[in-house]
Amino acid sequence: xxxxxxxxxxxxxxxxxxxxxxxxxxxxxxxxxxxxxxxxxxxxxxxxxxxxxxxxxxxxxxxxxxxxxxxxxxxxxxxxxxxxxxxxx
Amino acid sequence: xxxxxxxxxxxxxxxxxxxxxxxxxxxxxxxxxxxxxxxxxxxxxxxxxxxxxxxxxxxxxxxxxxxxxxxxxxxxxxxxxxxxxxxxxxxxxxxxxxxxxxxxxxxxxxxxxxxxxxxxxxxxxxxxxxxxxxxxxxxxxxxxxxxxxxxxxxxxxxxxxxxxxxxxxxxxxxxxxxxxxxxxxxxxxxxxxxxxxxxxxxxxxxxxxxxxxxxxxxxxxxxxxxxxxxxxxxxxxxxxxxxxxxxxxxxxxxxxxxxxxxxxxxxxxxxxxxxxxxxxxxxxxxxxxxxxxxxxxxxxxxxxxxxxxxxxxxxxxxxxxxxxxxxxxxxxxxxxxxxxxxxxxxxxxxxxxxxxxxxxxxxxxxxxxxxxxxxxxxxxxxxxxxxxxxxxxxxxxxxxxxxxxxxxxxxxxxxxxxxxxxxxxxxxxxxxxxxxxxxxxxxxxxxxxxxxxxxxxxxxxxxxxxxxxxxxxxxxxxxxxxxxxxxxxxxxxxxxxxxx
Amino acid sequence: xxxxxxxxxxxxxxxxxxxxxxxxxxxxxxxxxxxxxxxxxxxxxxxxxxxxxxxxxxxxxxxxxxxxxxxxxxxxxxxxxxxxxxxxxxxxxxxxxxxxxxxxxxxxxxxxxxxxxxxx
Numbered sequence: 001x002x003x004x005x006x007x008x009x010x011x012x013x014x015x016x017x018x019x020x021x022x023x024x025x026x027x028x029x030x031x032x033x034x035x036x037x038x039x040x041x042x043x044x045x046x047x048x049x050x051x052x053x054x055x056x057x058x059x060x061x062x063x064x065x066x067x068x069x070x071x072x073x074x075x076x077x078x079x080x081x082x083x084x085x086x087x088x089x
Numbered sequence: 090x091x092x093x094x095x096x097x098x099x100x101x102x103x104x105x106x107x108x109x110x111x112x113x114x115x116x117x118x119x120x121x122x123x124x125x126x127x128x129x130x131x132x133x134x135x136x137x138x139x140x141x142x143x144x145x146x147x148x149x150x151x152x153x154x155x156x157x158x159x160x161x162x163x164x165x166x167x168x169x170x171x172x173x174x175x176x177x178x179x180x181x182x183x184x185x186x187x188x189x190x191x192x193x194x195x196x197x198x199x200x201x202x203x204x205x206x207x208x209x210x211x212x213x214x215x216x217x218x219x220x221x222x223x224x225x226x227x228x229x230x231x232x233x234x235x236x237x238x239x240x241x242x243x244x245x246x247x248x249x250x251x252x253x254x255x256x257x258x259x260x261x262x263x264x265x266x267x268x269x270x271x272x273x274x275x276x277x278x279x280x281x282x283x284x285x286x287x288x289x290x291x292x293x294x295x296x297x298x299x300x301x302x303x304x305x306x307x308x309x310x311x312x313x314x315x316x317x318x319x320x321x322x323x324x325x326x327x328x329x330x331x332x333x334x335x336x337x338x339x340x341x342x343x344x345x346x347x348x349x350x351x352x353x354x355x356x357x358x359x360x361x362x363x364x365x366x367x368x369x370x371x372x373x374x375x376x377x378x379x380x381x382x383x384x385x386x387x388x389x390x391x392x393x394x395x396x397x398x399x400x401x402x403x404x405x406x407x408x409x410x411x412x413x414x415x416x417x418x419x420x421x422x423x424x425x426x427x428x429x430x431x432x433x434x435x436x437x438x439x440x441x442x443x444x445x446x447x448x449x450x451x452x453x454x455x456x457x458x459x460x461x462x463x464x465x466x467x468x469x470x471x472x473x474x475x476x477x478x479x480x481x482x483x484x485x486x487x488x489x490x491x492x493x494x495x496x497x498x499x500x501x502x503x504x505x506x507x508x509x510x511x512x513x514x515x516x517x518x519x520x521x522x523x524x525x526x527x528x529x530x531x532x533x534x535x536x537x538x539x540x541x542x543x544x545x546x547x548x549x550x551x552x553x554x555x556x557x558x559x560x561x562x563x564x565x566x567x568x569x570x571x572x573x574x575x576x577x578x579x580x581x582x583x584x585x586x587x588x589x
Numbered sequence: 590x591x592x593x594x595x596x597x598x599x600x601x602x603x604x605x606x607x608x609x610x611x612x613x614x615x616x617x618x619x620x621x622x623x624x625x626x627x628x629x630x631x632x633x634x635x636x637x638x639x640x641x642x643x644x645x646x647x648x649x650x651x652x653x654x655x656x657x658x659x660x661x662x663x664x665x666x667x668x669x670x671x672x673x674x675x676x677x678x679x680x681x682x683x684x685x686x687x688x689x690x691x692x693x694x695x696x697x698x699x700x701x702x703x704x705x706x707x708x709x
């Protein structure tokens with residue numbers, strides 16, 4: 001299975017998003033680089049609104065992810081509750 | 090009763106799909122005249138998926154927020170004399186290449202997506218292209234704003250759009266985009282939306298920008314990442330367009346494969362300059378070009394092509410050559426610019442001893458064997474007061490327009506020469522990849538505006554090289570070009586830093 | 590199909606045809622396994638130029654910067670013209686010995702291995 005990945009700017013908001021991703025995707029690897037954080041996982045990764053809201057302590061719209069997003073790899077699917085990345089093989 | 094908040098999917102349907110109209114009294118094919126000539130068959134545009142389901146209202150909201158954050162950082166950078174905090178004045182030369190070579194491509198992308206979006210019959214694709222077009226315009230604007238601060242303190246940034254149109258090495262990026270924009274809308278999408286955005290821009294905007302941060306350049310890393318946050322959407326559009334084309338009709342598969350072969354090759358040639366920027370122009374190193382290539386091309390691209398295999402799509406042609414080239418191209422490119430340092434709009438230099446050792450460590454198979462000796466020779470000549478500047482003009486590849494500097498990968502001291510005869514004229518290429526592209530569409534590439542030939546034809550002023558550099562390229566000779574040693578850039582830096 | 594265009598029977602303007610070079614033809618010259626010079630050099634030359642003039646008057650400015658240039662023995666040098674073995678005739682014009690517009694000449698000096706023997 002190939003790796004999907006997402007990279008976020010290293011800032012205050014992203015730290016909560018990264019925490020949420022780590023909690024929801026225990027298999028994911030978090031790599032810290034200058035000014036950015038890259039998270040990769042085998043085949044599937046989810047960013048869940050509920051978990052991010054819990055970490056941030058406020059409402060969070062999944063589309064707010066765009067503000068801190070640097071890049072991603074994998075087939076994207078986004079709805080009101082989550083953004084997922086998938087490779088089919 | 091308060092209106093119920095729409096969920097993303099409903100909102101996307103209402104604000105995108107339901108805005109389209111049917112053609113009741115006009116011929117639909119006349120409204121979209123570019124849709125068929127490339128041979129692509131679309132049976133149902135409604136099958137188009139936009140996974141982000143971004144509507145225009147949300148687009149403006151989030152883009153505005155990105156801009157506010159970005160310009161706050163530009164302000165802070167300027168107010169705090171951020172240019173003094175960069176690692177080394179050599180670093181700024183990478184920005185000069187960026188502003189003259191890359192930012193104008195953002196503008197070309199803006200124009201290309203505006204045209205392409207207009208020509209697509211499906212409303213989902215049209216809206217996505219419209220957003221990308223506006224994004225690209227934002228990118229060129231933010232890049233110009235970010236670098237305008239450096240322009241106050243460093244040479245070589247003053248005339249970037251003029252230089253993009255004229256300077257010999259900038260014909261490489263310019264002609265790359267001209268080729269894509271002169272193609273039909275579907276080829277443009279595979280070229281720029283898919284091949285370029287999905288795999289190749291990552292190499293520029295992620296590891297290189299991380300390198301900018303590591304070299305103290307807050308303004309650049311911020312516009313880079315801000316631009317790249319749009320790229321994540323563009324990458325997704327690029328992947329969706331490929332899947333859509335492949336699902337629409339089986340006849341599309343070989344056409345798309347041919348475009349993938351062409352544009353991955355063209356893209357890797359174009360990225361040679363990024364390879365050189367990463368290995369030679371970032372004084373503080375994050376990762377080598379080879380390492381970045383392995384993560385973003387081999388790993389990410391490999392995953393992508395594995396995923397596309399179910400449609401009958403294979404890895405781009407010459408992927409095996411591309412894999413070997415990661416060991417060589419950054420060194421071959423920097424040597425070319427070093428030896429043409431009198432004709433470049435930025436400064437060049439011999440890597441320091443520490444940097445040479447870093448290159449040996451990162452390229453154990455090739456650096457000491459093939460490339461260190463070149464720098465030993467350059468040092469020897471410099472020590473004698475004969476800094477090496479080449480004295481004749483190089484042969485160029487007709488397709489990529491890069492000097493014919495690439496070598497055979499199984500014989501790295503031998504230049505790779507290929508040629509074709511078309512209608513009794515001979516054309517030269519740096520590689521099988523560039524030759525194939527010409528042979529597929531010779532009537533397009535016989536029109537290549539090759540700077541060396543244009544100089545010989547008298548179309549660039551002259552006749553002397555200095556006249557061309559000064560009058561036609563509008564370089565400030567002695568300030569913009571030549572070695573960093575003894576340059577006004579270096580003198581000013583020393584003065585600011587209080588070193589002799 | 591020589592081009593994929595929306596315009597029927599589209600043909601391109603050949604930018605580099607001989608007529609555009611004011612009487613000169615372009616000749617490329619490369620020294621194999623000597624990568625101090627990153628690429629072959631391009632020269633605009635009158636077709637009547639004798640081969641000897643190419644070697645003695647045109648090439649030295651660019652090539653003589655190489656530390657091995659003075660050791661090149663032209664009687665032992667081998668040549669390729671557009672990929673085919675070629676024996677230049679010193680006092681015959683380039684045009685009259687088949688060196689065409691945009692021809693590539695490569696020469697080999699197997700006894701000279703480049704700076705530090707590294708093909709540089």
